Amino acid sequence: MTEDVRRKLGLRPVINVSGTMTSLGASIVVPEAIAAMSEILPQFVEINDLQRKASAVIARLTGAEAGYVTASCSAGISLAVAGAMTGDNLLTIERLPDQTPVRNEVIIQMGHIVSYGAPVDQAIRLAGAEPVVIGQATSTHRFHMENAITDKTAAAVYVVSHHVVDYGLLNLIEFVEIAHAKGVPVIVDAASEYDLRIFLAQGADLVLYSGHKFLGGPTSGIVAGRKELVRHAFLQNLGIGRGMKVGKESVYGVMAALEAWEKRDHAGIRERESGYLRLWKETLDGRPGVHAVIDPDPTKNPLDRLRVGIIAEEAHITAWDLASALANGDQPIIVRDHEVEHHYFYLDPCNLHPGQETTVARRLAEELDKARASNEVIATPFESRSRHRFDGLLRWPD
Numbered sequence: 001m002t003e004d005v006r007r008k009l010g011l012r013p014v015i016n017v018s019g020t021m022t023s024l025g026a027s028i029v030v031p032e033a034i035a036a037m038s039e040i041l042p043q044f045v046e047i048n049d050l051q052r053k054a055s056a057v058i059a060r061l062t063g064a065e066a067g068y069v070t071a072s073c074s075a076g077i078s079l080a081v082a083g084a085m086t087g088d089n090l091l092t093i094e095r096l097p098d099q100t101p102v103r104n105e106v107i108i109q110m111g112h113i114v115s116y117g118a119p120v121d122q123a124i125r126l127a128g129a130e131p132v133v134i135g136q137a138t139s140t141h142r143f144h145m146e147n148a149i150t151d152k153t154a155a156a157v158y159v160v161s162h163h164v165v166d167y168g169l170l171n172l173i174e175f176v177e178i179a180h181a182k183g184v185p186v187i188v189d190a191a192s193e194y195d196l197r198i199f200l201a202q203g204a205d206l207v208l209y210s211g212h213k214f215l216g217g218p219t220s221g222i223v224a225g226r227k228e229l230v231r232h233a234f235l236q237n238l239g240i241g242r243g244m245k246v247g248k249e250s251v252y253g254v255m256a257a258l259e260a261w262e263k264r265d266h267a268g269i270r271e272r273e274s275g276y277l278r279l280w281k282e283t284l285d286g287r288p289g290v291h292a293v294i295d296p297d298p299t300k301n302p303l304d305r306l307r308v309g310i311i312a313e314e315a316h317i318t319a320w321d322l323a324s325a326l327a328n329g330d331q332p333i334i335v336r337d338h339e340v341e342h343h344y345f346y347l348d349p350c351n352l353h354p355g356q357e358t359t360v361a362r363r364l365a366e367e368l369d370k371a372r373a374s375n376e377v378i379a380t381p382f383e384s385r386s387r388h389r390f391d392g393l394l395r396w397p398d
């Protein structure tokens with residue numbers, strides 16, 4: 001590797017075992033996308049023609065009729081919803097989000113209103129649409145959805161994510177069936193999913209992916225699906241989409257990342273990642289109060305993670321204090337800690353550079369040895385952790 005740019009900038013050289021996180025710089029961009037971006041950056045292109053080329057690549061990989069590239073999957077939600085409301089009426093497009101079209105309601109299950117760093121329902125409201133929330137946190141039935149669809153319904157949004165409630169809700173096939181029976185298009189947020197075809201195959205009208213997650217492209221969003229709906233979302237570039245634009249480098253970078261994805265040695269990568277998990281598990285097995293289990297991805301992506309459960313009294317440290325100790329070292333290691341109040345965190349193997357797995361194993365052993373050697377249990381009350389969650393951000397840039 002060339003000299004680490006982070007050293008030059010005075011940034012901490014973090015090792016990412018958290019997953020694909022915007023807050024950590026998303027993913028390792030694949031060499032094909034980096035090369036494509038450098039190649040196109042000095043040239044002028046007619047951007048809508050470039051997007052036409054992107055449409056063809058997106059269509060080939062997803063099975064969609066058409067597609068285009070925008071700033072992010074989050075932008076894709078706003079733009080897809082906007083398109084479902086405005087159609088190709090350029091005046092309405094220009095007036096969003098103020099002039100709300102006749103059809104301005106968007107159906108979404110309560111158990112799908114999650115935060116991926118910002119709330120899903122805000123991405124809907126940004127377009128000027130009004131979310132119509134159906135069901136309760138852990139239950140949606142057909143009657144909830146059937147009764148919520150009216151003449152004002154513009155679309156229905158379905159979220160696929162480890163963040164959503166994973167039982168008691170309508171699955172995509174039922175959701176589509178109910179929406180289509182009343183002529184309502186279904187938009188699927190599949191930001192973080194590997195399978196580029198399944199949601200359209202299950203009847204979604206539009207599907208949205210992040211370019212910068214598993215695909216390893218530049219920060220971007222992919223909108224794919226029925227040609228007319230894709231066009232209506234694309235036309236938002238004359239309106240609210242302007243603030244969500246991508247440059248030529250991102251469009252071409254995503255095209256290259258998609259083509260690289262098609263050729264990627266998925267089995268080989270999985271094998272390498274399994275090796276990391278085995279190494280970490282061997283490092284942890286037999287340590288008092290530490291239980292390491294290999295867990296499959298909750299939305300069935302072909303990816304496993306190591307769940308590291310901690311019994312504080314035996315390990316002499318809580319799961320969250322261990323996560324903080326790893327994050328505070330000279331080589332900061334950021335673990336996947338969304339559920340850490342349950343006394344476990346995950347180690348995600350999919351964003352590592354080769355060799356970093358041994359640093360992770362060594363640091364785990366060091367911190368656990370140190371905790372065991374201490375006479376007191378290292379146990380910060382969980383409440384104090386949540387109380388200070390946003391301190392740093394609220395002081396930014398200082």
Ligand SMILES: *Cc1c(COP(=O)(O)O)cnc(C)c1O
Pocket residue numbers: 022071072073074075116159160161189190191192209210211220221
């Ligand atoms: C990451 C994520 C998003 C946001 O994607 P961006 O491309 O980063 O805007 C939206 N929805 C889900 C389910 C996500 O996981």
